[in-house]
Amino acid sequence: MTDIETPPAVRAPTWRRLVLSPLTWGSALLAVAIIATLAGDDLSFFPFLLMLIGGWCFGFSFVNAALEMRPPRNGLILHIAVAVLVAAVLILVVEFGRDAMASLPEPVRGVIVVLQMAAIPAAGWIWLGLLARISDGFTRRNTKKRPSPVPPEWVKEANADGSAVRFPAIPIRVRSLRTAIIVIVGVAGSGTTLLLIALDDIAMRLGPRLLVIAVGLLVALPVYLVFTAVLRRRTTSCTVAFGNDELRVRVGDEQRAIPFRELEFLLWRTGSEYARIEVRGAGVDMTLVAGLAKPPSGFTAELPPLPRRVFRRFELAGLTLQKSRRREVVTFRRGAGPAAVSAPRA
Known part of the structure; x- marks a missing residue:
C-alpha cells in the first residue's frame, strides 16, 4: 500500500508555547519583583519569593535545554561552563560588588539586587543538575561490563x-509536579534565607564559596532526594x-x-x-x-x-x-x- 500524501503536521500555536515556557514565567515574576522593589517594598517576603521562583525558572529552563542538546557531550560542556561562570559571577559580586554598586543610582541598584537574589536559586538548580549528570556518568562507567x-x-x-x-x-499530573517543585523551591529558599540570617556570624565566617557548597549539600541535595523518594513511593x-x-x-x-x-x-x-x-x-x-x-x-x-x-x-x-x-x-x-x-x- 502506498502512503497517502498529507499536509504538514500542525505545530502548536506560538502563544501556547510561550505561556507554557518557564522562561516566560521567570521573566514575568522577575519583572513584578523589580517593580515591587523599586516601589519601596525592599526585600519583603512577596518580592523575595518572586525572585526565588523566577530565578529557579531560568535555571530549570537552562538545565532542560542542556540535557536535550545533541550530541550530549556538547550539552555537558555547556552545562559545566555556565555552572562555573554563574558561580564565579556570584562570588565576584559578593566580594567586590558592594563598593561598585555604591556609586550607582538607586533604581539601578534595586534591579541588580533582584537579579542577584534570583541568580542564587538559578545557580543552585544548575549545579544540582550538573551533579546529577556527573553522578549518572560515574554510574554508567562502573556498570560498563554489565549489559546496558x-x-x-x-x-x-x-x-x-x-x-x-x-x-x-x-x-x-505534570502541572501538579511543577507546582510542587515551585512550592518546595520557595519554602526551601525562604527557610534557608531565614536560617542564614539567624546564623549570620557562621555564614560570614564560611565566606561565599563555602556557603554556596554548604547550601547545595545541606539543603538543595537533601530536599531533591527526599522529594524524589516521596514521589517514587x-x-x-x-x-x-x-x-x-x-x-x-x-x-x-x-x-x-x-x-x-x-x-x-x-x-x-x-x-x-x-x-x-x-x-x-x-x-x-x-x-x-x-x-x-x-x-x-x-x-x-x-x-x-x-x-x-x-x-x-x-x-x-x-x-x-x-x-x-x-x-x-x-x-x-x-x-x-x-x-x-x-x-x-x-
Whole structure:
C-alpha cells in the first residue's frame, strides 16, 4: 500500500508555547519583583519569593535545554561552563560588588539586587543538575561490563489485537509536579534565607564559596532526594496497549479502554525525567510519569517509541499529529486542524 500524501503536521500555536515556557514565567515574576522593589517594598517576603521562583525558572529552563542538546557531550560542556561562570559571577559580586554598586543610582541598584537574589536559586538548580549528570556518568562507567539497560519493549498481547508495553510509572499530573517543585523551591529558599540570617556570624565566617557548597549539600541535595523518594513511593505497575480501534491503559488493577474515535489528546514522551503518557478522552484524564519512577533491573526509566501502525490508526480516527521541537515528544490532538498523521519513516 502506498502512503497517502498529507499536509504538514500542525505545530502548536506560538502563544501556547510561550505561556507554557518557564522562561516566560521567570521573566514575568522577575519583572513584578523589580517593580515591587523599586516601589519601596525592599526585600519583603512577596518580592523575595518572586525572585526565588523566577530565578529557579531560568535555571530549570537552562538545565532542560542542556540535557536535550545533541550530541550530549556538547550539552555537558555547556552545562559545566555556565555552572562555573554563574558561580564565579556570584562570588565576584559578593566580594567586590558592594563598593561598585555604591556609586550607582538607586533604581539601578534595586534591579541588580533582584537579579542577584534570583541568580542564587538559578545557580543552585544548575549545579544540582550538573551533579546529577556527573553522578549518572560515574554510574554508567562502573556498570560498563554489565549489559546496558534498555527501554521497555512492545510485546504482542495474547488473545488480543495490537501490542502492549509494561512499565512502572507515577500517576501525577505534570502541572501538579511543577507546582510542587515551585512550592518546595520557595519554602526551601525562604527557610534557608531565614536560617542564614539567624546564623549570620557562621555564614560570614564560611565566606561565599563555602556557603554556596554548604547550601547545595545541606539543603538543595537533601530536599531533591527526599522529594524524589516521596514521589517514587507512588510508583505502580502500568500497561499501555494500542489495539486496532482502542487504547487500553491499566494502572495497578484498574483498566480503562478509550476508543480512538473518542480520544481527544495523547502525549507520548520517550525520554528524560518527564518521560510519560498523557491521555484525555472518553471520561479518562490521566498522566503516567515513567521518567521519575524506579525502573526494574535491566531497564531504563523511559518509554519505547510508538509503533508505526499507531500513526495510521490515529489518522483514520481523525487525530492530528502536532510538531514538537523535542524529538522524543509525540502529541496527537483532535480538532487542531485537518488530520495529518503519517508514520515516521524507518
